[in-house]
Amino acid sequence: MKVHIKVWRQTNAQSEGNFSTYPLDGVSGDMSFFEMLDSLNDNLVTEGKDPIAFDHDCREGICGTCGVFINGRAHGPIRGVTTCQLHMRSFQDGETIVVEPWRAKAFPIIRDLIVNRQSFDRVMEVGGYISINTGNAQDANAIPIAKEDADAAMDAAACIGCGACVATCKNSSAMLFVSAKVSQFALLPQGQPERSNRVKNMVDQMDEEGFGNCTNTGACEVECPKEISLVNIARMNREFLKASII
Amino acid sequence: MFPDSKIPSGPLAGKWTKHKFDLKLVNPSNKRKYDIIVVGTGLGGAAAAASFAEMGYNVKAFSYHESPRRAHSIAAQGGINAAKNYPNDGDSIFRLFYDTIKGGDYRSREANVYRLAEVSNAIIDQCVAQGIPFAREYGGLLDNRSFGGAQVSRTFYARGQTGQQLLLGAYSSLVRQMHKGKVRFYPRHEMLEPVLIDGEAKGIITRNLVTGEISSHSANAVVLATGGYGNVFFLSTNAMASNGTAAWRAYKKGAYFANPSFTQIHPTCIPVASNHQSKLTLMSESLRNDGRVWVPKKEGDDRHPTNIPEEDRDYYLERLYPSFGNLVPRDVASRRAKEMCDDGRGVGPTKLAVYLDFKDAINRIGKDQVTAKYGNLFDMYQQITGENPYNAPMRIYPAVHYTMGGIWVDYNLMTTIPGLYVLGEANFSDHGANRLGASALMQGLADGYFVIPYTIGDYLSKKLGEKVSTDHDAFKEATSNVNKRLSHLLSINGNRTVDNIHKELGLIMWNNVGMARDKDGLEKAIEKIPTLRDEFWSNVKIPGKLNELNPELEKAGRLADFLELGELMARDGLNREESCGGHFRTEFQTEDNEALRDDKNFTYVSAWEYKDDSSPPELHKEILEFENVELTTRSYK
Incomplete structure (x- = not known):
């Protein structure tokens, strides 16, 4: 399928950001959302453009590194999953997908979709x-x-x-x-x-x-x-x- | 002459106690005069950094993550072993030691493994005291479950998120020391070079991943806890950023690299779906407590699994290993799954998968009980594959998961570079040729909480009054080397992306240095990797600049090191003309297709020393002495 990624681009904390839209072809439903972004980034790098910066690591929903707003919802449309566990089968062919960073005063933007x-x-x-120092503990079963x-x-x-x-x-x-x-x-x-x-x-x-x-x-x-x-x-x-x- | 492994003399059970007494101490009021650098703040690093700070040392801790809580230790699912014997099923320190030595196929040090088993109980005590919500029985006491390679229940767990809870425990101890000012944490800082002064580790060079700034940091000792290098295969269960750079940079400064070819391929992962795949997801080994592994008896049986009757199913692990059944160690389960697929009996669209079936468990204990035990894993499976594992069996296939090899360390966890220590998965020390399930968390925390806090004092006590400064020429030289390397990477401006080249390396590694290896394949890898390395250094394309957040540059630096490390792994695999644990050479197998060790010629740790970029590394052998266990052919029948 083909999707249009409308994504927040911002060079650093000081600069002003804006949305850019990139079309992406050849997306399969089995791809994760980040594999879709990997694929888009691969295209951008090949074209000599800056890839979209996003935070991610374990890609199995436990490290808490990832997280973006997708179509106005944190971690996208599925309940109870992180962005990295979201798959493209949750989107429609031809859809424009709006991707934004977390927005909060206490989470300043570092670049694109990455926040601090x-x-x-x-x-x-x-x-x-x-408050317990290493070695101070009693037997683990001492307190039921x-x-x-x-x-x-x-x-x-x-x-x-x-x-x-x-x-x-x-x-x-x-x-x-x-x-x-x-x-x-x-x-x-x-x-x-x-x-x-x-x-x-x-x-x-x-x-x-x-x-x-x-x-x-x-x-x-x-x-x-x-x-x-x-x-x-x-x-x-x-x-x-x-x-x-x- | 091989470097001294510092294994204490005397009876096995008394070695650690004796050694702790023999180690020199740093007096409490002198500890604040020392700085220690800890690189990596996962289980091992966070535990060590927090413990050092509690003792009074000044700690600088570095992570390429934004927070210590993001480290990949967090993804460990199933549990942590300890010899508590709470279930009263015959466990003991000696049995945990024995199972671990045997599970590692007799390629680890007796003294190290015994110490690991010995401190395992204190880890559980420590973690409970930190408020880690381990699973409990209704009576309020801790619950245990079984893992592969053991016939007792000694695994403590917190649902399917044990790694998360243990890491958050270590993280909580670390942030407490950060607040007290005893630990200074440097987030989003990647170590790119250790710095040696007069041959001893006295600091590191880092790159700030947000600003690109290169900076120098000095200390009296440096501790690396930087994890494993499974991502050399591109596809693995490791996190995307997990890499071998810190270890590799240490190797190139003189630290020996031990058993690099010992890679663990985990049997229960979600199979590869497409070539867009960026990583593989593990389904915890704990699933094998209740799930039954099978393939159709007939080749090319395309019926839906629920339509295949019992008599047409081959529960091959139960058939081949009646006493351990589905709970054979990981290397055995993985290799057998590959054999079934090679035999044409693989399942699913790619035919590279076997079934893991919960039908009997659901019938036996009910769907609710299965959900209580494995609910999050079932959800994860459904989210990734779009299939419901309550209604049809899961499809699983082996994937690269852990590296038993790593930087060579002595009994004190010190490398061949004085003052440089390595903890956790990044070292080679405890798992031999195969790691048992639920032992990685145990080792990371053993090293961090209960080994390094004692052993580092022995080195530091000799350095009282030592002043180390980043003004030293060694720091300037290392900084200049780092800058040159990074500028060179950015100047190549070729045609292939980093991931594109990494995927090619991954394929070479998987096909030739993967689950089953042979001489031809390993030689092919040794020939192909340098060619790909040349391709990388002449044709990689990295956009962006040095002095900004540049994820492609980060990946490129790590891949450059993988392109060297991969070759060393193949060399090590080629040298070891036997099969043991996860290292399976097809030329060396028994009639039953089990690993055939050659104890006469290969009962050693292969420790490789870097020479220079144009010469092959030199192999050193640390002969393994077994005084307490008899080397037998591992049998799980």
């Missing part, structure tokens, strides 16, 4: 851990953890940190990302000693980075490729309130 998400790391730095709690913690821990939630949110809020980490540790006994400080510090840093607040629209949950639940945000609000009162 180090604000996520900085939020993690102030509390996204349990109810299966339901371990499973719920795992549901939250499945976040891949891609930033789709931020890019989707009308407020550019990072609440789903931050609450997933807060929830993982709040649900586990290991997370209790630092419970209050963790949530306060991470929320403060989140605000400082320029992420917006949550207005319970729920778009983040819909677009999250790992289907992280909005319940985590409710839990974080409760944790935050509790930490602020006590």
Whole structure:
């Protein structure tokens, strides 16, 4: 099939960007979205043009490196998958596909479709851990953890940190990302000693980075490729309130 | 004379304890006087960097990713082994050691493997304490499952995302130290050259992948944890950016490269669909706990798999290996799948696939249980192939997955360059000729949390007061070499894209240095690769500039190194005139088509030393001594 790729081009953070449209022939439904972009880039390089820069790595939906807006939706039209897992069978022959980077104040554009998400790391730095040095641990089975709690913690821990939630949110809020980490540790006994400080510090840093607040629209949950639940945000609000009162 | 592998004397079980006592220490208040560079922040690198910082060293950590959480360790699915014996099924440190030595087909060091098994339990403790949500039983205790090459259940897991959870655990320890200022993290920085002063590793040259800036970084020691080189095949389960450059640059500065031909071909991957394919996707080995592998008995049986009755199916792994069945080690499962396809009994449109069937498991434990155990893998399969594996069997085929070979290191994980250490998949140390499932995560974390924090002190203690500065001429020379190489690449301006040449290299490697090798093929590869290398250096086309984000330039630099490394892999495969583990030479097989080792002549680690670009590398042999296990023919029957 043939598609037209209308894609955001921007040389660097300082320059102004704009859309360019490139036709691409010979696209098969079994190609992944990025294999389609590889093929387009191969053509561009051969023609002596700059290829489209995009972030990607594992191409199996787990590293969280990739993520673009496709036809107005984070990671494209299929629910519960990352961009790298999207295949061209999800598009029509002759379709114009609009591809944009994540857009959020806290994710400045580096080039074309690549954005800088180090604000996520900085939020993690102030509390996204349990303070334990190597070698201090007791036997792994010393603390039994109810299966339901371990499973719920795992549901939250499945976040891949891609930033789709931020890019989707009308407020550019990072609440789903931050609450997933807060929830993982709040649900586990290991997370209790630092419970209050963790949530306060991470929320403060989140605000400082320029992420917006949550207005319970729920778009983040819909677009999250790992289907992280909005319940985590409710839990974080409760944790935050509790930490602020006590 | 071969470099000293520093294996401690004495009984196997006491070697590590004795060695830890013999190692020199750096006093706590002196640790802050040392700088350590860690390149690569996956499992091994992040664990090491965090542990160093906790001990008091100053750490500079580098990654070509934007964040340590993107490293490819994250993609490991199935689990991590440990000798906890929680299921009470007869496991022990010695059994984990024995299974790993045997699984590696007796081509690894006893002392290293024993240490790996010995520290495995502490890894699980550490990870649980970090808040990693491992799978649990209803009673609240940790759950285990089985993996290939073992008859006990010793694999801990977090759904099908164990690598993700372990990496995020190591990452959490790392960001904690970043916040404390003990680790300075350099994102999107690629190491292009180690820097040696008086023959010892004292720094690195990096390129900032966003601005293109080349910069020098000095330290008292350098640790590489840069992963494997499976992408030499172009198509592999590795991430797109995974590469061999850091290891190769170290090799060209004098670090020996060990067993380069030992490549793991993983049996359960989604088959290649078209020539646009950019990578292959693994379906976790854990699927073989419940999935049954089969092909039609008759050649050319084109019926839909659900229409092929039981009596026309050949569950060949269960037939050939009644005691291990579908859980034979990876090398065996892969080779047998290839044989079935070579035999004309392959399935699917390309006929290069076998079935992995869950029908019996669904009947036995129910669809819900199957979903609970493997749901995300089933979803992934459906997303990629457009087929529903609940209704018809999966189609799978082997794919390049892991490289057991790597930079040669001694028992302290130090290379033949003093002060240069290599961890995880990037070194050669623990898996011999074949790695068992769920052992890569174990080794990465063992090296990072529990080995290097001890052993590096022995070297550093002798360097107290050493001042290293990037003003040294060695840094200027290395910088100039890096600049020259990059400018040269950009000036070629030929007609072929980087990927186009990489695909050709991949095909040469897959056809001649892949699952089954022979003398003719290996010689062909040794002849063809240098020709392709010349083609690359005269006809590659790289757009863009040096001082900007330039992904094509990044890929070109990595491919240039793969074009040399591929040749060394073929040379190593040619030299090793035996079959062992993942290295299967068709000339050397038993009557049952199993790998036929030649213990008399090849019980050694082949360690290659770089000479110069116009001479072949020199082979050194580290003879492997087995004092605790008897070398037998591996049998999984």
